[in-house]
Amino acid sequence: MSSDSIESTLPLLPLRSGVLLPHGTLTLTVGRERSLALIKSLRPGDVFALVTQRDAKTEDPAPADFHSVGVLARLVSTQKTGSGSGYGGVRVTVEGVSRFSIDRIATYEPFLRVEGRSLTDERADAPEAKVLVEEIESALRDVGGKAGPFDDLQQFEGRPGAYVDRVAALLGVEATKALDVLETLDVPERARKVLAFVIEQRELSDLRQKIGEDVRKEIGKTQREHILREQLKAIRKELGDEKGDDMSRLREKLEDADLPAEVRQAAEREIARLEQVGGQGAEANVIRTYLEWIATLPWSQRAETHEDLDHIQVQLDEDHTGLEDVKKRILEHMAVRKLSKSEKGTILCLVGPPGVGKTSLGQSIADATGRPFVRISFGGVRDEAEVRGHRRTYVGALPGRIIHGLRKAKAKNPVMLLDEIDKLSHHWGAAAESALLEVLDPEQNKTFTDHYMELPFDLSEVLFLCTANTLDTLSAPLRDRLEIVELSGYTPPEKLAIARKHLIPKRLKEAGIPSDVLGITDAALALVVSRYTREAGVRQLDREIARIARSVALDVARKPDEAALRFVVDEADAGRILGKPKFKNDVAERTSLPGVATGLAWTPVGGDILFIETSRMKGKGRLEITGQLGDVMKESARAALTYVKSHADELGFGAELLEESDLHIHVPAGAVPKDGPSAGVTIFTALASLLAGRRVRSDTAMTGECTLRGRVLPVGGIKAKVFAAHRAGIKRVILPRDNERDLDEVPEFVKAEIEFVLADDMTQVLAAALEPLGDLTTEANESPAPTVSA
Secondary structure (H helix, E strand, C coil), X not given: CXXXXXXXXXXXXXXXXXXXXXXXXXXXXXXXXXXXXXXXXXXXXXXXXXXXXXXXCCCCCCHHHECCCEEEEEEXXXXXXXXXXXXXXXXXXEEEEEEEEEEEEEECCCCCEEEEEEECCECCCCHHXXXXXXXXXXHHHHHHCCCCCCCCHHHHCXXXXXXXXXXXXXXXXXXXXXXXXXXXXXXXXXXXXHHHHHHHHXXXXXXHHHHHHHHHHHHHHHHHHHHHHHHHHHHHHHHCCHHXXXXXXXXXXXXXXCCCHHHHHHHHHXXXXXXXXXXXXXXXXXXXXXXXXXXXXXXXXXXXXXXXXXXXXXXXXXXXXCCHHHHHHHHHHXXXXXXXXXXXXXXXXXXXXXCCCXXXXXXXXXXXXXXXXXXEECCCCCCCHHHHCCCCCCCCCCCCHHHHHHHHHCCCCCEEEEECHHHXXXXXXCCHHHHHHHHCCCCCHHHEECCXXXXXXXXXXXXXXXXXXXXXXXXXXXXXXXXXXXXXXXXXXXXXXXXXXXXXHHHHHHHCCCCCCEEECHHHHHHHHHHHCCCCCCHHHHHHXXXXXXXXXXXXXXXXXXCCCCEEECHHHHHHHHCCCCCCCCHHHHCCCCCEEEEEEEECCEEEEEEEEEEEEECCCCEEEECCECHHHHHHHHXXXXXXXXXXXXXXCCHHHHHCEEXXXXXXXXXXXXXXXXXXXXXXXXXXXXXXXXXXCCCEEECCEECCCCEEECCCCHHHHHHHHHHCCCCEEEEEHHHHHHHHXXXXXXXXXXXXXXXXXXXXXXXXXXXCECCECCCCCCCCCCEECC
């Protein structure tokens, strides 16, 4: 930086915000004690240093807290703003003289005094500076003309640096831009920056002029329309047709709506506004739409409900096969509402895989109780306004989905199903899930206020039901407001019954086939369930039945004249129509070699089986893990290997085998992400099988978490996992002993077909899972794992 000689110590006034440029003026309010002491010691015309702080919140600034360049300022005037004789506050007007840089703070009391230097302009005589000043003068003429705020610039002719500073001060640019100008000592560079500011100001001036012209035209048009509307009103009055206008019809609708007192007052206020603006124009349309919403909402209308629990149970049994535990929970919920005579109560959340009947359960409850049914899907919803609406200040604003659903139901006590609440999208803005906290809280939703309506609506009589595939994505406050009801899925016999009772009649009706024309044997249905579907619900089964119905419809359409036409689809016909089976029972085939174990997993779409494959090769004791596994599952694999190493002698192989070998653990279906601790037991069993050379029993699957000490810990999703084992034809399932209580949820006929082995530690798991080989036997101190028989 260029500078003059070091100045003597000068008083320093720290500036919290704002920037003073040389040859500019600034009015500020002084309130800090040191700053007040400084101003009190000065007289108009005195010069002092003024530098802007980097952080306005700093009360006692140090040299590092100031910007590198400030100004020498001259005091113009002072004016007290506080009451009384003291200096409660002072309004000060100052003008900038030149640039100034602080070297150090000399004293702190009674006010800051600093040593520093004045900074001079660089390249002020450069031809480029003169040309840029001429460009600035030309642009300023377009902005302000010859007169106006820029008419005093003639005094700075011949001084490009001072001219540019004065223009920047008159433009009133924002603080960051002003600081940039202040810290630029090179005059051509400074002039180039100020020229950009002037051009920007010129474009804004042109835009303001255009907007002003448009507004004047619109005002003239509005006045003309107002005169014509007044004339039309007078003509209607002469013709006696006053009741034919929209205002009268709107008043009649509001009178018939039986509004609460607070809502009626708001409606009357908006009608008065509508009459004031004349009933036409953009504002009138906004008010009219708002009044239409008030008039059409069911503020007091209720649907007649039936609380007969036997009737509700009959309806649920008729619409849904199986799900006995779920239907019992729903009946208990309805019984509490009936006996307590209160609409408040817990809110049920049905959680389960796709296709198990969560949404249709809500429709059944509505049909049984006589309430209107409203389904609101929250899949992909990410904005709070989707739930609570937009404020009326926005163009095109409308209420949220809750108010829309009530308007559709035309009653304040519908069954409202909030579908797929686990699919709410999360982002940095206002989360839709947060808005649901009030909706689903029985203590708060009595005064639910939509942003658009801005009036309290009583949601306490709404019977809310929620559905989700998983609870992992729900926040803890939202889960706390819900009573969770889990739907694990259907067993094969239940699927056959659902197909007979619901799916086949529905698909025959859609295909236009009489019910006596097509028959499907039980064996064919069983084949479809086992070889063409593998799901917890029945959606894929429904699609396969639809394929069979379409194939038969083609044959019926080709023989329209044949009487007594009858088709019976057996196993061979089903295979011909549906093609190659999609699934097969390959458990025995895949576990025919040592090192492969069958595990049980839980997914958001139901339980499933997975295979853990291991392989050994010569190496240096490295471990490779593949199959797109999560961190928890990888840690389970490392823990299993550690346990295997520490018990090598007990498992029948030497520790040197591991030191001379590399191990590879792979979980097939590599495109599917997998994680969780419940595969620990399966990974350990696969490693033990590989290294001991003993095969895992092909009829056995397992689940559980394994510790470094070989303890078997409980896991979740037991019911869904057992169903998956049953679907895959597994006959034995090894479970942690602490999960024995979860077997109460498993249907009896499933328990009758599966042998359950309860294990406390891995020695019991190996004794139950591995086939014997030669002289390898379990140690005498091992206790056999108990079995549970149905």
